[in-house]
Amino acid sequence: MEQRKPVCLVIGAGSGIGGHVGKRFAAAGYHTVLCRRSDEEGLARLVAEIEENGGSASRQILNAAQDNTIEDLVAQTERDIGPIDVAVFNLGAQIGDRPLEETPYKTFELGWRLAVFALFRLGSALTPHMVDRGHGTILVTSATAAVRGNAGQHSHAGAMGGRRMLCQSLNAEFAPKGIHIAHILVDGPVESPDTLGKLLLGDDGYRKLLEEKGQGKDELIIPSELADTYFHIAQQHRSAWTHEIDLRPFTVLPWWNH
Amino acid sequence: MEQRKPVCLVIGAGSGIGGHVGKRFAAAGYHTVLCRRSDEEGLARLVAEIEENGGSASRQILNAAQDNTIEDLVAQTERDIGPIDVAVFNLGAQIGDRPLEETPYKTFELGWRLAVFALFRLGSALTPHMVDRGHGTILVTSATAAVRGNAGQHSHAGAMGGRRMLCQSLNAEFAPKGIHIAHILVDGPVESPDTLGKLLLGDDGYRKLLEEKGQGKDELIIPSELADTYFHIAQQHRSAWTHEIDLRPFTVLPWWNH
């Protein structure tokens, strides 16, 4: 009889951090449940790639901003696939730099819905299961905007600052119950065709950046390398858990430097 | 011909910080516009007290969580009363300590609406006026939960963390345009019949606390004393502006100590 694999749920599994973290856990023997809002085809390719490498994965298109989506995802995964051992919360809320007067109310609210409220909903849905089992891990991708506001970052920082304080609050309640919450401060640009490419720079800008700073030069975060740290944190012994960690390429100034 | 008084707008003018800050600015010659969600009678008494002391004030019941309320308030004040020189944003979002499973979605969302979104709306409505004039001050009351999450503080910290980062973002965009944004970290219990009294401790608990630590012992923040620091910050010369300041009673351990 086959033993059930531990389950790793990734919310926000695009071509950058989320997808690579999913692959990393799959390579280590987890069944990964990969969710993203769009690009069903890309998601299918990701699952296929994992399976070709001998891993196990499933996929789901998920609009995390909508009611009940995260709640249903957690319930279905627990019921149909298995106990969620690790959840990776990787929803971004970056919209680029915009002056206040070009930041519509709806945009600001959506930033909060994705960055803070969706995590609160995940925590509400998932922690009861993990508390029952006495263990579990929630890895939360975060950004520089969680530790300092900046010009044009009203929406992003106003959301990520809440995310960070929510992570500390979740940690205070649930760490003593065996649930490891980590706030992972990604403090540098990530090689990600979806986010950095389509969303922030456009295809041309992204290609140029890749040439200048990309693989080989290592001045952009390579998500498959970053994924090793996500995996390490999830494996830490409960006598030595990390709650907050920062990461950036060697040539990128930390957020506190000019 | 009488010279128009500078205007100080206080959003969240109850019996604690907001009301006393209003009185402090009125005593210094500002016309204060005092707003709170309920207790029209208490608000009227506050205006009367200011007027008896030779000051000038007006009042408005305001449900800041509702659409257009803050926006209309700013527009009407600018049009009917005068240019807003100082705005004091003093809406709290404290709900006491509650475990995650006793924190309803609506509560969590309301926390954000009051603590973050309402400030974003105030900023959006008010900064264009202040930028036109090349000066202005926005004083934002904040709380320990803005700098560290804690058990039971999912809603409060998840909101206040966003408030702090939003303040830093507002500061980054608007300080160079002459608008002074200050994030005032009130890191201790305040003598306030409304908040500490009715909301958190109940009347009996509050009376007991007052006896143990109140006036004379000075182990609760006396809001009229705190108001002096609000006033000082609003008077700082633009060559030496404070963005963040903490305050607590002398016997209260700072948030970073046990």
Added chain:
Amino acid sequence: MEQRKPVCLVIGAGSGIGGHVGKRFAAAGYHTVLCRRSDEEGLARLVAEIEENGGSASRQILNAAQDNTIEDLVAQTERDIGPIDVAVFNLGAQIGDRPLEETPYKTFELGWRLAVFALFRLGSALTPHMVDRGHGTILVTSATAAVRGNAGQHSHAGAMGGRRMLCQSLNAEFAPKGIHIAHILVDGPVESPDTLGKLLLGDDGYRKLLEEKGQGKDELIIPSELADTYFHIAQQHRSAWTHEIDLRPFTVLPWWNH
């Protein structure tokens, strides 16, 4: 019979912050004891200026890095002049930006002697008097380097980081005994012929900077304006004490921004 004036002791009373803070307290009725390492003539002029304005001051050349100097100063002042009500610790340890290999051991050690050890010595000598009286204030000037290290700041940041943590430790022990400790984070360039002028930029560079950003433009901290905030903090009621506050000119980006 004349009532004795309260005493304000300023360690590091040059042409910038220290001197102006001394003048501010003298203007408010304190007898100020002004100390600096050199320029006896400049110090005499400062005392004369205070006296011409109706204030009271005395002066002492003090090499704070030498054994017993601070200890003797405190003992003599307490004995011969009066109880020290406020001490302003304003010794800098800035040496400009230097790569590690150009930072000699002696320089690094001197940075610590002035920035940290001298404050520890002041605290050791002064707090017993203040504890006996049940009150007192120690205002510590600090710098950006206290909250973030930076390229070339090995000595300065390695020292100021210790200063900040020492201030928090002093506060934890002595605030409940009635001694107000404040860590004042001066996060911008100060108009100070001594420090910014002679030490860091040279006379020509300083003159040019003054023309570009100086008085009128208010893009350098004007120390007489900054002094108002020092004075305000020293007057705060013990129910609402500030431990940490930052200040900078309106156009200077805070340390956490780029």
Added chain:
Amino acid sequence: MEQRKPVCLVIGAGSGIGGHVGKRFAAAGYHTVLCRRSDEEGLARLVAEIEENGGSASRQILNAAQDNTIEDLVAQTERDIGPIDVAVFNLGAQIGDRPLEETPYKTFELGWRLAVFALFRLGSALTPHMVDRGHGTILVTSATAAVRGNAGQHSHAGAMGGRRMLCQSLNAEFAPKGIHIAHILVDGPVESPDTLGKLLLGDDGYRKLLEEKGQGKDELIIPSELADTYFHIAQQHRSAWTHEIDLRPFTVLPWWNH
């Protein structure tokens, strides 16, 4: 011809973190150079244990507070053993909680000599070698006292605060040159017979603590587990380096919580 092993130098290799980190790197194929101030016998046992497990190690008694000791150690290791790939700076400066008046000047100075100056000396001696090679790693053990001062922590916090800022300054200069500097915030009690046992609690107190919270209960940091994170950080790809990370047992409240 045998390939030379990479070298890991551990300064402060006692029975807790330092010794276990040394064993972890040795197990992964590093030659470890283990240094501590005293207990030559214990150090010899540590080397023997490593060798019995097929690893390679050497040892040196080192009084890091004395002139030239660290400098000579670096020079000799580079010359006689091999290029130092990883240095682990693990000197503590904890003296327990002591009120200011029971903190002698010598104690305060020694705290700085070990916590800050010794690291500055290590950096000065080692970074030129690493810069020449274009890579290297310096892992610095740090403590809660690096991020917040506390009652009785004048010496410890006054030193560790400087250590943290020095680490950030080293990082700012040397990360772009390929040298990975990590500040590892150990924010909880460590199972270490030397430090927690002999130094802080005494043998009986330590035994009792072990029974209450030790192995099996995992409420003290198990240094062999912690060592995995040190090792992971040293293996991070340069596109995703960590500068600061915190760790504590699952039931220990983080420093920012009560």
